[in-house]
Amino acid sequence: MGTMVLLDLMGGVALLLWGLHMVQSGILRAFGPDLRRLLAKAFRNRFTSFGAGLALTALLQSSTATGLMTASFAAEGMVALVPALAIMLGANVGTTLIVQLLSFNVAAVAPVLFVLGLVAFRSGGRSKLKDVGRIAIGLGLMLLALHILLDTLAPAESAPAARVLLKAITDDPVLCVLTAAALTWAAHSSVATVLLIMSLAYAQFVTPAAALALVLGANLGSAINPLVEGGRRGDPASYRLPLGNFLNRLVGVVVLLPFTQPLAAELQVVVPDMAKMTAAFHAGFNVVMALAFIGLLGPIAAMLTRLLPERQTAADAGAPRYLDDGAVETPSLALADAARETLRMGDLVETMLRKVMDALMNNDRALVTEVSRMDDAVDRLDNAIKLYVTRLTRKNLDDSEAQRAMEIVSFAINLEHIGDIVDRNLNELAAKKIKRGLQFSGEGAAELIDFHRRILESLRIAFGIFMSGDVEQARKLVAEKAELRGAEIAAAERHLERLRQGRPETLETTSLHLDVLRDLKRIHSHVSSVAYPVLAAAGVSTAAEGHLPGFAPAVPRPS
Template identity: 70%
Template sequence: MGSLVLLDLMGGVALLLWGLHMVHSGILRAFGPDLRLLLAKALNNRFTAFAAGLGLTALLQSSTATALITSSFTAEGLVSLVPALAIMLGANVGTTLIVQVLSFDVAAVAPVLFILGLVAFRSGPRSRIKDIGRVAIGLGLMLLALHILLDTMAPAENAPGVRVFLSAITGDPVLCILIGAVVTWLVHSSVASVLLVMSLAYSQFISPYAAFALVLGANLGSAINPLMEGAHRDNPASYRLPLGNLVNRVVGILLVAPFLRPITEHIHAWQPDLAKATAQFHVVFNVATAILFIGFLDSMARLLKRLLPKRVQETDPSRPRYLDESALETPSLALADASREVLHMGDHVEVMLRKVMAAMMTNDRALVDQVSRMDNNVDSLNEAIKLYVTKLTRGSLDEREGQRAMEIVAFAINLEHIGDIIDKNLSELATKKIKRRLQFSSEGAEELSAFHKRTIDSLRAGFGVFMSGDVTEARKLLAEKAALRTAELAATERHLDRLREGRPETIETTSLHLDVLRDLRRIHSHICSVAYPVLDATGETAADRASAAVAAELPAPAPGRS
């Protein structure tokens, strides 16, 4: 009998965790950018920050998720430590609300949530409606899991072995706190662990005293996860927020633990239903600690800054700036971060392109060396972007998000190819010119500079098309590709004319001149690749694009002529 009880218990907990995951992921996918923007705007003072943390965590059902989002803000310097700590106090209260709601008998709502969720998920015309359906299904699974834990689990008298085992491991309050902390850390959810404690108390497997001690442990365990996942070892300052939250929990537990038995007796006398009493103790503990600490956040922030100073270090140009791991659960945020990182990578490529031409024209060997080092940075950023997007695509993405992920990877690869052309081709041409002490003719130098400027302008236009998806700008970019091809042919013809004239500078640099034109055109082709997905999305065929390119090359009709 004991084995069946344990099996029911594990099955119910597994179903509860999966329901929590669906609620959490559905809310993030549907409202992630809005929630993050709301959180960023609610930081004027500690009280609005507290309210924002409470509301956000009540929706997400995860104080860990709130902590990771807030930690990313503080790591980027967007949020000061005092409002961030206030957010976490609100998050600790917010995570108790769903427990309080589910302490009432609402299991009959589960079938309604399943039906509504399935209809929304299967027939939702937009992604947000589908995600709201996911949330409804997740809530239904949570209620169904509670039904398993509270109603179908065998009474304690029919499973004496389980009762003896649980009584043995929950006899000591300190051990209960440790067990609650470990279980919460393992399942990454104080909601799940507190609901499990409620079901055990309701079925009389554990005493009210042990239930309250386990709740204290659950509060401790939920503060450990952000400390281990949200901090970066190379930056001690990233530990400030999660450590401050952990200190709040530890101090609260130390203040309550000595008086836990009289507190238990008082609450149990006031609320005989052990499940509701457990939920109410969970709420009271977090509200009391929030009231206690919200006035001391300034002192705590100063202490944390003194203990964990921000490490002053030079920025490594090969390391990504915007790839936030905590955003991976919200595809829209993660895709925006990856797009920003591609632009960061593009900035490196643009600088390389400017420097290599400057080296070509001024015979500056130091600039060539700088370009080579920057290409290594571009390669590193490209690998980081591809790895980040790969992690993102392991989850469930809708068609639009999947397409955007592929566009990001494709443009990053094209930028990396541009970097290789600059480093492997143009830099070698510049080195050859420097070693041989060659000089372009004035006309040739002017042609190459103009061609280079058009390439730079197209690169910046390509960045705009990549971020905006503007169809008109994409067409202009492809029209410029055709026009640049014509300009290359004209420049080549003028170069051959100078060769026929027998100009010494032109004869000495003829291969260099033509190779630079060729490589710049190849770079331009990689830039223009960003326009194709934009036009494909409008249904324009390759033939349509070719016709538009030809039309762009035709001269405008003279006034008065058709």
């Protein structure tokens, strides 16, 4: 008897957690970008931040998810600490709303949710309708799990062993707090833990005072995961937000724990139903903590800033900044992060291109070393981006997301090739020129500088095309490629004319000059590759560039 009850309880809790996961993943897949934009717009002050945290968590039903998302914003310096703390106060209140709803007898709605959810999931294809179906099925599973828990606990009231075990745990309020906190940390959800406590309280397996102590523990446990997972190793400042949220929970628990007995007696008079009383206390605790702390966020932020100062070590250019592992479950968010990281990689490549020309023109040996070091960072970023996007392609991407994933990988590959040309060709030419003490002629130097300027302008246009998919800019970039081919021929002819005139500088640097022109043109071929998928998607012929009309390869190759 006891074994079957335990198995049924474990199955009910597992079903509850899976339903909660389906609701969260469905909302993130369907509305992830909108939710992230909501957070970004809410950072004006603590009150709008509080409202955004409440609304977002009411949808996601996970203050942990909101906490990790906000922690990533704060760690990247995109949001000040005070509004970030206000978001967490709102998140703590928002997570109580589903508990309030499920405290009523709504189990009869579960079959309707299953039917509607299945129809939407099966007929939605790759649209948002499929994700809405996932949400409906998840809610149905949560209601079914609660029904299972209540049905399982009802006959177990007569089992002496179960009562003895629970009494041993719940007689000590501190042990109640620690047990519930551990369960919430393991489940990554205070909602699931509080719903379980409601079931135990309704079946009178725990006393009213023990139920309140367990709720306090669940609220404390919900702050542990952002503290463990929300910071960045080696960066103390990234732990300010999760630590502030944890301290808010801890203060509330320490203050209220001694008063659980009288509070339970008072609440029972107002709300005789034990399940509803548990849900009401959960909501009241979070509202009171929000009201108590929202006016103190300034001093709290100042204290956390003093306790956890900014990391003083130099940033690693090759370490990804925007590839958020927490966004992988939401492809649209993850693709935006990957595109952002690719642009940062592009910035490094542009800097390399500028510095190598300075080294060529000014015989600067220090710049040659710096460019080689930067290429190592570019290579590491390229690997990180490709691995990140590869993880995404294992998810259920729609056609537009799959196409965007290919565009990101393609552009990252071409940027890495540009970095290799700069490091292994232009940088070696600069080192050779410095070693021999050579100088370009005035006319030759001016030609190379002008050619280099056009490459940089094309690279900036390519960045814009990569982000916006602008067809006109793509046409412009491909046209520039053809013009640059003519410019290279003209520059080579002028160089040969200077050779015929017997100019000493030209004679000494002839191979260097022609090699630099060749390598810059190769770089432009990689730069212009970003335009072909855009033109192909618009049905624009690229036959002039050696491609079939209306077609571009998934991973463009320089011609």
